[in-house]
Amino acid sequence: MSTSPTTPAVHQLPEEHYLNSTYGLRSWLLTTDHKRIALLYLASVTFFFFIGGIFATMIRIHLLTPNGYLVTPETYNKLFTMHGVAMIFFFLIPSIPAVLGNFLVPLMIGAKDLAFPKINLLSWYIYLVGGCFVLYSFATGGLDTGWTFYTPLSSVYSNSAVTPAVIGIFINGFSSILTGLNFVVTIHTMRAPGMTWFRLPLFVWAQYATSIIFILGTPVIAITLLLVGLERMFHLGFFNPALGGDPILFQHLFWFYSHPAVYIMILPAMGVISEIIPTFTRKPIFGYTFIAASSIAIAVIGFFVWAHHMFLTGESTYAALAFSLLSYLVAIPSAVKVFNWTSTLYRGSISYDTPLLYSLGFIGLFLIGGLTGLFLACLGLDIHIHDTYFVVAHFHYIMVGGAVMGYVGGLHFWWPKITGKLYPEFLARMAAVILFVGFNLTFFPQFILGYLGMPRRYHNYPPEFQVLNVMSTAGASILALGYLLPMLYLTWSMRYGKVAGPNPWPATGLEWRTPSPPPTENFDVTPVVDWEAYDFKNRPDLGLTQPSGPALSPAHGDD
Amino acid sequence: MHRTGDLYGQFETLEQQKESATLGMWTFLITEILFFGGLFLTYTINRHTYADVFSFSSRTIKLSWGAINTVVLIGSSLTMAMSVWSAQVGKKKLVTIFLILTLILGTVFLGIKGIEYHDKYVEHHIPGASFDMYFCTNNPGACNLTTEELAQERTELKELEDKVGGPVAVNAHSQLFFSLYFGMTGLHALHMIIGAGLLLWLIVESMRGRFSPRWNTPVENVGLYWHFVDIVWIYLFPLLYLIDRH
Numbered sequence: 008m009s010t011s012p013t014t015p016a017v018h019q020l021p022e023e024h025y026l027n028s029t030y031g032l033r034s035w036l037l038t039t040d041h042k043r044i045a046l047l048y049l050a051s052v053t054f055f056f057f058i059g060g061i062f063a064t065m066i067r068i069h070l071l072t073p074n075g076y077l078v079t080p081e082t083y084n085k086l087f088t089m090h091g092v093a094m095i096f097f098f099l100i101p102s103i104p105a106v107l108g109n110f111l112v113p114l115m116i117g118a119k120d121l122a123f124p125k126i127n128l129l130s131w132y133i134y135l136v137g138g139c140f141v142l143y144s145f146a147t148g149g150l151d152t153g154w155t156f157y158t159p160l161s162s163v164y165s166n167s168a169v170t171p172a173v174i175g176i177f178i179n180g181f182s183s184i185l186t187g188l189n190f191v192v193t194i195h196t197m198r199a200p201g202m203t204w205f206r207l208p209l210f211v212w213a214q215y216a217t218s219i220i221f222i223l224g225t226p227v228i229a230i231t232l233l234l235v236g237l238e239r240m241f242h243l244g245f246f247n248p249a250l251g252g253d254p255i256l257f258q259h260l261f262w263f264y265s266h267p268a269v270y271i272m273i274l275p276a277m278g279v280i281s282e283i284i285p286t287f288t289r290k291p292i293f294g295y296t297f298i299a300a301s302s303i304a305i306a307v308i309g310f311f312v313w314a315h316h317m318f319l320t321g322e323s324t325y326a327a328l329a330f331s332l333l334s335y336l337v338a339i340p341s342a343v344k345v346f347n348w349t350s351t352l353y354r355g356s357i358s359y360d361t362p363l364l365y366s367l368g369f370i371g372l373f374l375i376g377g378l379t380g381l382f383l384a385c386l387g388l389d390i391h392i393h394d395t396y397f398v399v400a401h402f403h404y405i406m407v408g409g410a411v412m413g414y415v416g417g418l419h420f421w422w423p424k425i426t427g428k429l430y431p432e433f434l435a436r437m438a439a440v441i442l443f444v445g446f447n448l449t450f451f452p453q454f455i456l457g458y459l460g461m462p463r464r465y466h467n468y469p470p471e472f473q474v475l476n477v478m479s480t481a482g483a484s485i486l487a488l489g490y491l492l493p494m495l496y497l498t499w500s501m502r503y504g505k506v507a508g509p510n511p512w513p514a515t516g517l518e519w520r521t522p523s524p525p526p527t528e529n530f531d532v533t534p535v536v537d538w539e540a541y542d543f544k545n546r547p548d549l550g551l552t553q554p555s556g557p558a559l560s561p562a563h564g565d566d
Numbered sequence: 567m568h569r570t571g572d573l574y575g576q577f578e579t580l581e582q583q584k585e586s587a588t589l590g591m592w593t594f595l596i597t598e599i600l601f602f603g604g605l606f607l608t609y610t611i612n613r614h615t616y617a618d619v620f621s622f623s624s625r626t627i628k629l630s631w632g633a634i635n636t637v638v639l640i641g642s643s644l645t646m647a648m649s650v651w652s653a654q655v656g657k658k659k660l661v662t663i664f665l666i667l668t669l670i671l672g673t674v675f676l677g678i679k680g681i682e683y684h685d686k687y688v689e690h691h692i693p694g695a696s697f698d699m700y701f702c703t704n705n706p707g708a709c710n711l712t713t714e715e716l717a718q719e720r721t722e723l724k725e726l727e728d729k730v731g732g733p734v735a736v737n738a739h740s741q742l743f744f745s746l747y748f749g750m751t752g753l754h755a756l757h758m759i760i761g762a763g764l765l766l767w768l769i770v771e772s773m774r775g776r777f778s779p780r781w782n783t784p785v786e787n788v789g790l791y792w793h794f795v796d797i798v799w800i801y802l803f804p805l806l807y808l809i810d811r812h
Contacts (some may be wrong), residue, residue, distance in 0.1 A: 120576035124587040161643060188593045196586040197576070222593060226601035234608070234749070243745040244738060251738045256611055260604055308608050533578070 018508030028527045039124035044111035059093035062086045067483040083466035084151040091154030101276035102414045108214045114518035115208045116533040117199025122192040130185040140175030144168040146315035158257045160248035162238040173232040178296045180229040187221025192241045201536035213278025220267045228264035262313035270309040276413025280366045286514040288355025288362035291541040294347040301340035334384035352437040361435040365416025368443045372408025397457025423511050427524040428504030442489030447481025513549040572781040584783045591787040595794050609746045616739040621810035623743035632807040642671035643796045650789045662772045669765040669799035691744045757795045764788045
């Protein structure tokens with residue numbers, strides 16, 4: 008394995024670090040340490056991932072046969088709704104920002120903590136309260152509106168527990184807003200001396216772009232869902248045509264947040280990939296400024312594409328044309344990133360370690376997910392594939408193939424920093440491959456199903472679609488194994504893993520210049536940054552053997 | 567993170583702490599703009615769609631209370647600004663006095679808002695099961711309206727019915743107006759109540775002499791928040807009270 012340090016030094020855990028500086032439940036529940044809060048989030052988002060995963064499993068089992076014998080049609084509606092709500096609002100959106108972002112942003116910029124540590128803790132509690140409301144809704148009647156809460160189904164006709172769910176998501180929104188606010192301020196004011204904007208790791212740029220969406224988008228969904236809740240509780244008519252309201256207005260307000268929310272999920276994952284690729288190619292990233300700027304561009308353009316979800320629900324042809332064009336534009340900064348990542352790989356000194364496997368998986372799956380997004384942004388084609396499994400496959404390629412791959416890859420990459428221990432490399436590579444295979448087997452058939460005309464959200468289907476559905480379900484079980492494996496061996500490694508040392512890969516970021524796990528104050532002395540981002544060449548402290556040629560050695564053959 | 571004097575442990579200098587806190591408040595206010603923005607958009611679209619019913623409904627709200635409240639709120643912004651200034655120049659007593667004045671004016675605003683809400687309650691203009699735009703004209707004794715006002719309201723309601731197609735539509739659309747009225751002013755009032763809580767905290771801290779020319783960012787930031795809430799009202803007043811008033 009090429010990742011172990013070149014010198015066979017035996018590392019030891021630092022005597023005191025953030026995990027053992029204080030003990031007891033109180034020291035965790037009242038902590039203001041961003042690293043501990045990140046772990047609190049890690050536990051809670053994993054919990055919701057399980058909840059959402061259980062619903063997904065039931066959906067896939069139900070769809071094994073054309074008539075579906077597992078659940079009733081009503082329950083089926085609830086399953087896909089609750090799967091979406093749990094996964095989107097309580098797993099995907101907080102996953103990378105609140106777990107990895109929380110842990111890493113201060114470390115990467117050389118700060119002792121986020122600018123507002125107490126608000127950071129508050130946002131976790133807000134998340135929990137919101138989560139409890141949603142769990143209450145799941146447990147007392149469920150939710151059958153689809154995660155989109157379209158009115159007047161959600162506000163008038165649905166017999167499920169919509170009110171607690173929208174209250175929960177409303178509350179949870181403030182958790183996102185506060186996290187975004189904290190990141191923006193921290194990145195502006197807490198950077199260590201010498202850490203200029205263009206020396207920031209690209210992960211931080213991605214978090215910054217994500218935070219902009221948190222701040223500008225989340226309040227809109229909050230107020231919208233509040234209105235839905237009020238409408239339902241007091242029989243008001245904001246979005247109810249029977250009372251003079253406008254359901255299309257709801258859709259505009261909903262997608263004004265919920266489309267940018269997709270970028271909340273994917274941008275941080277792109278940030279993770281931008282960290283992993285230079286590390287495992289031993290090369291500065293290609294086109295740093297372009298990648299940084301493309302994150303901001305995606306965040307900005309992302310606010311002007313929302314109505315492409317509504318091509319078929321009532322908007323003028325001219326509006327549809329504009330939104331179609333704008334949706335195509337998002338492809339440009341996304342492609343900029345993909346080209347830059349692949350260019351970084353070119354002539355790099357590549358070592359196929361687990362995080363890089365996830366990154367390569369990400370690039371491939373995101374490419375498919377992104378390009379099929381263009382199919383959907385195309386006005387004519389969208390009429391055919393709108394509300395079919397093609398859409399389902401498309402956004403799972405982005406959210407699972409993209410965001411979750413990035414998240415799991417990032418967890419592996421920074422696991423040694425978070426816990427001070429190395430995970431078992433062989434098992435981890437296996438899991439990455441299993442995930443990739445399982446994912447494609449689950450979702451690629453859905454593209455075909457959708458193109459052939461299988462609508463989403465239906466509990467049954469014509470018999471000729473069965474083969475593809477069985478493939479999808481089979482893939483889902485492989486995918487489940489791919490998720491269970493890391494959960495098991497990562498947990499195992501916390502106790503039994505090899506001690507990692509401060510910089511096991513080695514990587515160039517500031518976070519790798521402090522012990523693993525880091526001390527509570529992050530750095531013993533405030534670091535002073537006098538190197539550019541991803542500069543492997545001028546960093547003798549990394550212990551890389553420097554060949555005499557102009558570049559670092561081309562791909563070596565030990566993998 | 568430990569605190570040494572005014573400086574919290576995560577910061578290196580007081581200057582950095584101040585910059586962070588202020589940027590944090592501005593960022594929060596941007597969020598707030600979008601939070602209110604959803605309601606303003608909903609209002610604007612419905613105001614456009616149901617122009618006649620909205621302007622009629624708007625006229626049933628007492629202009630005088632709204633106008634007085636506008637003056638009260640602008641006055642409170644002045645006293646707030648004065649307390650920030652006092653903190654910056656180190657007049658510690660004045661800080662407290664102006665904060666208390668701001669709190670009093672804020673409370674007056676909320677009190678008047680309460681009177682207005684009560685009027686609407688009496689007139690059955692609160693959205694829900696008992697909402698009825700015809701309540702006053704059907705029960706002349708129940709509402710606090712003069713005979714001329716009642717006659718005027720009757721004629722206007724009649725005209726409206728012809729325009730929008732019957733009393734059911736009048737009721738539905740005016741209920742939409744009042745849903746937005748209570749939604750927007752209610753959210754605004756909630757912000758005022760939170761602001762009053764913040765003022766109370768500032769008053770206690772200020773009495774302990776915590777605010778000096780060197781460190782007064784809390785006063786400044788609560789001030790920013792207070793002015794923001796004030797500006798929201800500056801928009802709400804014409805939108806909700808002044809439609810079609812000649």
